[in-house]
Amino acid sequence: xxxxxxxxxxxxxxxxxxxxxxxxxxxxxxxxxxxxxxxxxxxxxxxxxxxxxxxxxxxxxxxxxxxxxxxxxxxxxxxxxxxxxxxxxxxxxxxxxxxxxxxxxxxxxxxxxxxxxxxxxxxxxxxxxxxxxxxxxxxxxxxxxxxxxxxxxxxxxxxxxxxxxxxxxxxxxxxxxxxxxxxxxxxxxxxxxxxxxxxxxxxxxxxxxxxxxxxxxxxxxxxxxxxxxxxxxxxxxxxxxxxxxxxxxxxxxxxxxxxxxxxxxxxxxxxxxxxxxxxxxxxxxxxxxxxxxxxxxxxxxxxxxxxxxxxxxxxxxxxxxxxxxxxxxxxxxxxxxxxxxxxxxxxxxxxxxxxxxxxxxxxxxxxxxxxxxxxxxxxxxxxxxxxxxxxxxxxxxxxxxxxxxxxxxxxxxxxxxxxxxxxxxxxxxxxxxxxxxxxxxxxxxxxxxxxxxxxxxxxxxxxxxxxxxxxxxxxxxxxxxxxxxxxxxxxxxxxxxxxxxxxxxxxxxxxxxxxxxxxxxxxxxxxxxxxxxxxxxxxxxxxxxx
Numbered sequence: 124x125x126x127x128x129x130x131x132x133x134x135x136x137x138x139x140x141x142x143x144x145x146x147x148x149x150x151x152x153x154x155x156x157x158x159x160x161x162x163x164x165x166x167x168x169x170x171x172x173x174x175x176x177x178x179x180x181x182x183x184x185x186x187x188x189x190x191x192x193x194x195x196x197x198x199x200x201x202x203x204x205x206x207x208x209x210x211x212x213x214x215x216x217x218x219x220x221x222x223x224x225x226x227x228x229x230x231x232x233x234x235x236x237x238x239x240x241x242x243x244x245x246x247x248x249x250x251x252x253x254x255x256x257x258x259x260x261x262x263x264x265x266x267x268x269x270x271x272x273x274x275x276x277x278x279x280x281x282x283x284x285x286x287x288x289x290x291x292x293x294x295x296x297x298x299x300x301x302x303x304x305x306x307x308x309x310x311x312x313x314x315x316x317x318x319x320x321x322x323x324x325x326x327x328x329x330x331x332x333x334x335x336x337x338x339x340x341x342x343x344x345x346x347x348x349x350x351x352x353x354x355x356x357x358x359x360x361x362x363x364x365x366x367x368x369x370x371x372x373x374x375x376x377x378x379x380x381x382x383x384x385x386x387x388x389x390x391x392x393x394x395x396x397x398x399x400x401x402x403x404x405x406x407x408x409x410x411x412x413x414x415x416x417x418x419x420x421x422x423x424x425x426x427x428x429x430x431x432x433x434x435x436x437x438x439x440x441x442x443x444x445x446x447x448x449x450x451x452x453x454x455x456x457x458x459x460x461x462x463x464x465x466x467x468x469x470x471x472x473x474x475x476x477x478x479x480x481x482x483x484x485x486x487x488x489x490x491x492x493x494x495x496x497x498x499x500x501x502x503x504x505x506x507x508x509x510x511x512x513x514x515x516x517x518x519x520x521x522x523x524x525x526x527x528x529x530x531x532x533x534x535x536x537x538x539x540x541x542x543x544x545x546x547x548x549x550x551x552x553x554x555x556x557x558x559x560x561x562x563x564x565x566x567x568x569x570x571x572x573x574x575x576x577x578x579x580x581x582x583x584x585x586x587x588x589x590x591x592x593x594x595x596x597x598x599x600x601x602x603x604x605x606x607x608x609x610x611x612x613x614x615x616x617x618x619x620x621x622x623x624x625x626x627x628x629x630x631x632x633x634x635x636x637x638x639x640x641x642x643x644x645x646x647x648x649x650x651x652x653x654x655x656x657x658x659x660x661x662x663x664x665x666x667x668x669x
Contacts, residue, residue, distance in 0.1 A: 125174035140190035141183030145174025154182035157227030162189030220245035234286030246296035254286035290319035296359025297324035302334035325365035422460030426452035467565030469553030489603035507575030536617035538576035545571035548587035578621035589660035619668035
């Protein structure tokens, strides 16, 4: 076992006590304990584990914890961050890559350090992490009945935490340790942290089904889990930040003699990470990687389907889709299930613009959907799957929503099957040109392609337009579709069924659509705006077709 060396650090009139292990090597691992009675003492086995994996490692007690001086009541999130910066700057080799490991409250501190140290942070390990509203950052913790407690106990106050933004921008290695039972951190917080880390990081969820919230104690007492956790973190310490296998696979797929000279994240993805790759001859490719656990589990079917559809569409006129380069649907060769395809020209347009420009754009969307529905495949894709049901749907309370859910309490109406994109909305369509020269240059994201009623694609795009531009645009999209030559849609309550089958899926989950749109500049799409638009849209559907 590596020898532990104590140290002290004087900070703002207080003396912080810490321990180090290992010699300068691959990186410095900084372990940050949680709140309450947390201290470095329970983290000592983890400290030595990092040292045995070739890292310099340190941990220290925040003010009022363990062997450090000072009053816990006077500590704050800001002072935790400042103390961590002071210790790291004084006791780690300058510019040494950092592995930041935070327990519970220190999830917020890790996020603050990620923002401060930027690319120097090679990996983050979050163990049942908490994140907090910005209003809480400066406020002393007090005695449990003070302002800090009031802020953090305000329902959903954490949702606007700057920590989530920091994790969403982070591109290094990230491991989230999740206990099977956590009576301290709400599951919604854990899922929000996961969504943020999945946006850009090389992310892994590390499940500990038998553990509870205090994961420092769990790692102290469970050597195998401790070793696996540390190994998962240090696997991302090279220049490739944990993407070595994927980079190697891509290098084998590009044309002979070509190399990748540039990589950048592409905005707008939610289910997967999208990267633009530039080859040395200027050709551009796109790499889709499924990182989120849910989509990773379903990746074999999703990516195999997309690969097949891209092959089918390569011979179709009027449906501009990427060309398939290669696919590794089961992550046999890559770090995550991945698909490599050509990059189409154009840009996603989600701004409102003036009325005439928006109308022209929506007509183009409708005409392109008519073209997709005209595809006659040699082999039908799978039959559509409903994304919600009366039993699963979650809506606000009230008579309006009860009436809407009741529409779904019937067998699906009969329909004439068509080739469906199944996730057709403005975020998956590329445009080139401007004004009267505006044209659709690409339709992307074919993982949900299905066989079913054209009403479903019309419904999905209509829901998106209602949230993005206002309920009137969602209500009118059917008319645009039919003016562009679309036909075969159901009438009356049959059509209403399909519209509500889609809309009610997003009654409490509009973030799935609007989150990427905000990343493209639509910061006006607040939860309040989305909620009001969804309610008005559902009411309009019931009035028109009910």
